[in-house]
Each structure stands twice: as C-alpha cells, then as structure tokens.
Amino acid sequence: MDEDPEGGEKTASAYQFRRHLTIIQAQTELLLRDTAELSADRRDALRRIQRVSAELNGLVERIQTASESGHARAVPIVSAPETVHRILVWSTNPHLAALVADDPSYYSGIEVVHTDTADDAVEMLRSQSFEYVLVDAIWPETTGVELISELSTMETELPPYVLISLYTETTTPIALALSGVISPTISSEQFTQALQPFVETPATATVAGFFTEHPGGVIAERVESSIGTPQELATTLTETEIAADVVCLDPEVYRRLSARDIDGLRTIAPGNGRPLLAVAPTEADPYDRSWIPTLGGRQFLHRPPDLTDLITQLLAQHPIPPTASFEYL
Numbered sequence: 001m002d003e004d005p006e007g008g009e010k011t012a013s014a015y016q017f018r019r020h021l022t023i024i025q026a027q028t029e030l031l032l033r034d035t036a037e038l039s040a041d042r043r044d045a046l047r048r049i050q051r052v053s054a055e056l057n058g059l060v061e062r063i064q065t066a067s068e069s070g071h072a073r074a075v076p077i078v079s080a081p082e083t084v085h086r087i088l089v090w091s092t093n094p095h096l097a098a099l100v101a102d103d104p105s106y107y108s109g110i111e112v113v114h115t116d117t118a119d120d121a122v123e124m125l126r127s128q129s130f131e132y133v134l135v136d137a138i139w140p141e142t143t144g145v146e147l148i149s150e151l152s153t154m155e156t157e158l159p160p161y162v163l164i165s166l167y168t169e170t171t172t173p174i175a176l177a178l179s180g181v182i183s184p185t186i187s188s189e190q191f192t193q194a195l196q197p198f199v200e201t202p203a204t205a206t207v208a209g210f211f212t213e214h215p216g217g218v219i220a221e222r223v224e225s226s227i228g229t230p231q232e233l234a235t236t237l238t239e240t241e242i243a244a245d246v247v248c249l250d251p252e253v254y255r256r257l258s259a260r261d262i263d264g265l266r267t268i269a270p271g272n273g274r275p276l277l278a279v280a281p282t283e284a285d286p287y288d289r290s291w292i293p294t295l296g297g298r299q300f301l302h303r304p305p306d307l308t309d310l311i312t313q314l315l316a317q318h319p320i321p322p323t324a325s326f327e328y329l
Contacts, residue, residue: 021053028053086111087311088130088159090121090147092139095168099307112307118147125151130159134311137163137178137294138251138278145181145292149284158286164310165294167259174310176295177262178254179275183282183290184215191218194291198275199245208244210237212252215279223248230256237265248277 028046089100089112100114115121125133135144144163152158165178182194195202209223210233224244226233234256247265257265268274282290295310
C-alpha cells in the first residue's frame with residue numbers, strides 16, 4: 001500500500017508544533033521557579049501561558065489521533081467547562097492531593113475533588129455528579145482496575161474513568177511512571193497495539209519482563225523474562241543496565257522500586273523515555289480491555305506536569321465514553 005504523503009506531512013507538522021509548545025512550557029517553568037522575584041500578575045500570566053500550551057498540546061494530540069485512525073473521537077477539551085464540570089481524583093499521591101487543595105480556581109473552571117479512600121469515593125459517586133474519575137493504577141494491595149470493577153457494581157452509573165500512574169519524592173513535583181496495564185492473557189494483536197504508541201517497530205521491539213511468576217501466553221513468546229522474588233528482581237533492575245525497548249513488570253516488582261529507580265529505568269536519556277508496562281489481570285475492567293493506557297502513555301516530557309497538564313493529557317489521550325467501545329491507541 002502506498003504511503004499517504006499528506007498524512008506524513010500532517011504528522012511532521014504536528015511534531016514540530018508540539019516541540020515548540022514543549023519549549024514554551026519548559027521556559028515558563030524556569031521563570032516560575034523564581035516566583036519571589038515575580039509580581040502576582042506576572043505569575044498568573046505565566047500560569048495562563050502554561051495552561052494554554054498544555055491545552056494546545058492536547059488539541060494537537062486529538063487531531064493527530066483522529067487523522068491516523070481515520071475518524072474523529074469524542075475528546076472533551078479540558079478548558080471547556082460546559083463539557084467537563086467536575087472530576088473526582090481517587091489517589092494516595094500526597095503531592096497530587098496538595099495540588100488539588102492548593103488552588104481549585106486554577107483549573108479553568110473545572111472542579112477537582114480528591115479522596116484517598118474507597119468509602120469516600122463510593123459516597124461521593126452516589127451523592128454527587130462527576131464527568132470523569134481518575135484512579136491510581138497501582139495500590140498497595142490491589143490495582144485501579146479492581147477498584148473500578150467494584151465501583152461498577154454500584155446502583156448508580158459509573159462515570160468514565162482513566163488510570164493515573166504517578167510518583168513523587170516528598171519535595172519534588174509529579175513525575176511520570178507506568179505507561180499502561182496489560183493483561184497476562186493479551187492477544188498478539190493487542191500486544192502490538194499496546195506497544196504502538198511508544199516504539200517505531202512494535203512487531204520487532206525488544207521487551208524485557210520481570211515477574212514473580214511467568215504470565216505465559218503471548219508474554220512468554222515476546223518477552224525475555226526474569227523470574228524471582230520481588231526484592232531480587234528490584235535489585236536486578238536497580239543495579240543492571242537494561243537495554244530493551246520496553247520493560248514489563250508485575251505489580252509486586254513495581255512496588256519494590258523507588259522513585260529514583262523508576263526514573264532511571266524509564267528515562268534512557270534526557271528527553272528520551274522508555275515505556276514501563278504493568279502486567280496484571282484486567283478482566284475486572286468494566287470496558288473489557290486487555291490494554292489500558294495510563295498517564296505515562298505517549299509523552300516523555302522534559303519537565304514533570306502540573307495538575308492542569310495531567311488533566312489535559314488524560315482527557316485528550318485516553319477518553320473512555322461509557323456507552324462507546326474502546327478504540328485502541
């Protein structure tokens with residue numbers, strides 16, 4: 001099949017546009033570090049520049065994805081309060097909670113509510129209206145998919161949800177972590193689709209896996225695996241240089257890694273990232289998917305996102321309409 005020259009030009013233009021936006025975002029971030037020397041008006045102006053740049057980045061992502069898939073997807077834009085009024089963030093991340101509590105007026109008129117307990121999440125969803133629920137992908141004793149499955153049994157309708165995957169040191173901003181969750185029983189086609197956003201040649205990409213028990217199936221065919229205890233594997237990941245294009249982990253190993261270890265594993269070079277995929281059962285997902293992307297999806301940003309960036313990227317990259325079938329990225 002002949003390549004579409006117009007499609008190639010659009011992709012190249014989108015890349016250049018987003019590259020320039022990233023530079024703008026990075027420069028405003030540098031200016032905001034010296035907040036003591038800035039007036040309140042100038043700080044607000046820089047934050048508006050950041051917010052608009054993030055929204056434009058999401059819009060370019062939406063247009064490019066629609067062009068590549070051949071049809072437009074219903075992607076809400078974060079700046080449109082008539083589309084998204086309220087978002088529930090269900091997360092144990094302390095920095096994320098502090099951001100939500102810091103200045104609710106910062107999010108373009110969208111109300112962001114935070115909770116870190118299941119009981120509060122259930123009560124809020126029963127008594128209040130939310131357009132989206134953002135849920136931690138990995139919890140100390142469970143996964144976000146399992147928690148969402150439990151919520152889906154409620155009498156009230158579950159809003160569309162997106163998994164988030166973040167880590168922070170106590171004094172640092174949000175940093176990206178997992179790129180997605182894949183099922184141990186994923187098909188070969190779905191596995192290729194899961195790798196598509198991250199690597200140039202998904203069919204031939206090298207994949208390393210670190211599991212307490214081998215998941216088998218397609219994972220066994222495609223992944224060069226190491227099996228052992230979570231502590232042994234975490235030590236291997238910390239002390240050994242991994243050369244694979246993609247790294248798969250089970251939740252037990254992932255939990256053993258520190259923020260510094262994850263950052264070293266994910267970041268190959270400045271501006272050059274490597275996807276980390278959690279391998280965990282996804283049968284509990286109400287949308288019946290074997291590949292569920294998280295925040296760390298396509299973007300390997302030079303700077304960690306703030307909450308506006310987080311919401312913009314999530315809504316632009318991973319919309320999940322409750323009445324529509326999921327379109328693999």
